[in-house]
Amino acid sequence: QKEVEQNSGPLSVPEGAIASLNCTYSDRGSQSFFWYRQYSGKSPELIMFIYSNGDKEDGRFTAQLNKASQYVSLLIRDSQPSDSATYLCAVNVSGNQFYFGTGTSLTVIP
Amino acid sequence: DAGITQSPRHKVTETGTPVTLRCHQTENHRYMYWYRQDPGHGLRLIHYSYGVKDTDKGEVSDGYSVSRSKTEDFLLTLESATSSQTSVYFCAIGGGTGGNTIYFGEGSWLTVV
Numbered sequence: 001q002k003e004v005e006q007n008s009g010p011l012s013v014p015e016g017a018i019a020s021l022n023c024t025y026s027d028r029g030s031q032s033f034f035w036y037r038q039y040s041g042k043s044p045e046l047i048m049f050i051y052s053n054g055d056k057e058d059g060r061f062t063a064q065l066n067k068a069s070q071y072v073s074l075l076i077r078d079s080q081p082s083d084s085a086t087y088l089c090a091v092n093v094s095g096n097q098f099y100f101g102t103g104t105s106l107t108v109i110p
Numbered sequence: 111d112a113g114i115t116q117s118p119r120h121k122v123t124e125t126g127t128p129v130t131l132r133c134h135q136t137e138n139h140r141y142m143y144w145y146r147q148d149p150g151h152g153l154r155l156i157h158y159s160y161g162v163k164d165t166d167k168g169e170v171s172d173g174y175s176v177s178r179s180k181t182e183d184f185l186l187t188l189e190s191a192t193s194s195q196t197s198v199y200f201c202a203i204g205g206g207t208g209g210n211t212i213y214f215g216e217g218s219w220l221t222v223v
Contacts, residue, residue, distance in 0.1 A: 004152075034211060043200055043214040044153070088153070096141065096160065096205055098212060102152035 003027060004091050006101035014109050019076040021104050023089030026070070033065055033072045034090040037083075038103065044088055048074070079108045113137045114215035116201050122221045129188040131218045133201030135181075142184040143202040143212065144168075144176065146195075153200065159184055191222045 005024045013019045021035075032051045036044035050056045050063040050072065062075040072091075076083055086103040093099060113136035123129050133142060143158040145168075155168030157176040165176050173195060175187045188195055198219050204212035 043217050046211055046213065049211055090153075092205070096158055096166075098143075098155070098205060100145075100153040102150060 003093070003099035004089055004101040006087075006089050006104050008102055009105040010107055011104055012107045012109055013079050015079060015081060017079050017108075019079045019083065019106055019108070021074040021076075021087050021089075021106065023072045023074075023101055024070055025072070025089075025091045025099075027091070027093045028067075028070065030067075030070075030091045030093050032092040033063070034092070034098075035061075035063060035072075035074045036088040036090060036100075038086045038088055040085075047087075076106075079106075081108050081110050084108050114201055114203055114213065116199075116215040116218045118218060119216065120219045122223060123191050125192060125222055126190050129191050129220065129222075131186045131199055131201075131220070133184045133186070133215060135184075135203050137203055138181060139203040140181075141203060141205045141212075142178065143205070144174075144184065144186045145200045145202060145214075146170065146197040147200060147217075148197050156186065156199075158205075188220075191220075193222050196220060196222045 034049045035047045038044045048063045050065045056063045060077045064073045084107050086105050088103045089101040115134045117132045144156040145153045154170045159165045159178040177185045201215040202212040
């Protein structure tokens, strides 16, 4: 079983809609959780991190963490064509071990 | 920018030749990492370093070695490149105790023919 699982997509949403990206993880000892965005041919860039159960909002982005169910989600409100990218979920199991999902491809249709 | 520079950015090499990728940071961060990214596998850790001359293996370390003689430089060496090592290689810094965020360099595209 992979440490981190994501639906590879592709996920398509119309411009202005809410995009919902999901991630599950296997290690209950996981401590911190991250969402990265990666444009084609570029390196991953951090969008958000979350450590505690519940929601964390940053602009149009909301990360949600449910440790009991072992899932993390990312909501993108008012989706824009510039949000079209692959979104990577990452989990920190211990201080030095970060595990990444394979990513979900998002396309925002104008 | 997280102050990470990778070189070379693109390289084509022949099977059996040694290859060294360099990661240089200006952030004075203790932890540095090498990942490779392949379709269907995502980002996988090759090796990481937690200080000068202190390194450890990741999940896909076979065929790779690393060295860190200075805080700012972390080298990844493919002793004898194989076609299965054709990939995009990302250096990252950060992490450590507390699970702090890691930041990535721009990547090195390696093709082994």
